[in-house]
Amino acid sequence: xxxxxxxxxxxxxxxxxxxxxxxxxxxxxxxxxxxxxxxxxxxxxxxxxxxxxxxxxxxxxxxxxxxxxxxxxxxxxxxxxxxxxxxxxxxxxxxxxxxxxxxxxxxxxxxxxxxxxxxxxxxxxxxxxxxxxxxxxxxxxxxxxxxxxxxxxxxxxxxx
Numbered sequence: 790x791x792x793x794x795x796x797x798x799x800x801x802x803x804x805x806x807x808x809x810x811x812x813x814x815x816x817x818x819x820x821x822x823x824x825x826x827x828x829x830x831x832x833x834x835x836x837x838x839x840x841x842x843x844x845x846x847x848x849x850x851x852x853x854x855x856x857x858x859x860x861x862x863x864x865x866x867x868x869x870x871x872x873x874x875x876x877x878x879x880x881x882x883x884x885x886x887x888x889x890x891x892x893x894x895x896x897x898x899x900x901x902x903x904x905x906x907x908x909x910x911x912x913x914x915x916x917x918x919x920x921x922x923x924x925x926x927x928x929x930x931x932x933x934x935x936x937x938x939x940x941x942x943x944x945x946x947x948x949x
Contacts, residue, residue, distance in 0.1 A: 792856050794892070795819065796839065797863035798829055801898065805861070806834045817853055843878035846886070854890035863898040866923050876926040880933055888939045895940055901948030903928040
């Protein structure tokens with residue numbers, strides 16, 4: 790049975806984790822909130838409280854990644870909060886743990902914010918040209934993940 794770790798069981802990660810559990814996958818899921826641990830566990834998700842910051846990682850990240858073949862990174866950049874965070878640095882802090890783990894594939898949840906907000910049609914051939922800090926940091930995180938030869942990475946860019 791494949792094991793999947795989902796870093797960030799929020800609005801997208803939690804329903805995805807539930808669906809994967811229903812399909813027979815062993816799923817580890819993370820949250821920053823201790824109140825959400827029982828919610829994950831009650832849905833058959835092996836729960837971890839993990840928080841990435843630009844200064845390091847709090848929580849059992851090694852155990853979270855252990856024996857997982859796939860890692861889905863679904864954490865928000867948090868650049869609109871009162872104190873904006875360095876999202877790129879968070880991803881850079883995560884990379885050494887991924888490199889030392891069994892993770893072979895990464896799915897990174899990004900955003901259409903990597904494209905300019907000019908109301909034009911965007912296709913897979915459109916070159917990213919972010920005009921917001923969030924878009925710039927997401928694009929840089931995508932490049933860091935794609936540029937690492939220790940694992941394969943795919944990016945999904947959601948827009949709303």
